[in-house]
Amino acid sequence: MFLLPGFSAKNKIWAEQLQNDLQEMGLKIQVQNWRHWDDNSESFKIEAETEAFLGAVNDEEVIVLAKSIGTRLIIELLRKHPDKFNAKQVILMGIPEKHEHYIEVLKSKSNLFQIIQNYQDPYLSYADLVEWLKSNNIDIDVIKGDRNDHDYPYPELLYELCKK
Numbered sequence: 455m456f457l458l459p460g461f462s463a464k465n466k467i468w469a470e471q472l473q474n475d476l477q478e479m480g481l482k483i484q485v486q487n488w489r490h491w492d493d494n495s496e497s498f499k500i501e502a503e504t505e506a507f508l509g510a511v512n513d514e515e516v517i518v519l520a521k522s523i524g525t526r527l528i529i530e531l532l533r534k535h536p537d538k539f540n541a542k543q544v545i546l547m548g549i550p551e552k553h554e555h556y557i558e559v560l561k562s563k564s565n566l567f568q569i570i571q572n573y574q575d576p577y578l579s580y581a582d583l584v585e586w587l588k589s590n591n592i593d594i595d596v597i598k599g600d601r602n603d604h605d606y607p608y609p610e611l612l613y614e615l616c617k618k
Contacts, residue, residue: 457472457521476612486503525549529556532544570599572599572601574603
């Protein structure tokens with residue numbers, strides 16, 4: 455199981471906490487540490503991060519939890535290189551934007567995905583996401599998070615979703 459966190463450095467703390475919480479529940483999870491966290495750049499190099507992720511998964515069938523920019527990475531990977539990645543399940547949290555690449559992948563691989571979106575996520579609200587998916591004929595249930603921010607502190611929910 456792998457966690458692809460959000461962009462900002464505070465997501466490193468969130469990811470480590472989520473990793474600890476899930477491990478206490480019996481789930482082993484590896485966190486992808488973004489390169490820009492260490493080199494203090496403001497640049498997210500999706501190609502380099504994708505290669506690092508693919509090197510870590512080693513052709514294994516995996517469950518991926520992805521938040522914010524992590525959702526973009528996994529969508530781009532499944533769009534451009536579907537043969538390089540064997541996903542068992544993908545849980546997206548905090549989709550940050552209505553991007554056409556999401557439509558393409560979510561439509562073609564809807565059975566892989568579960569989505570958690572906070573009801574008032576400032577990047578994309580639950581209601582706006584649900585309407586956007588519906589308007590693009592994408593049939594994926596979206597779980598409404600009870601927060602009005604872009605934080606996703608839901609270890610118990612993630613545990614339950616991963617155990618299904």
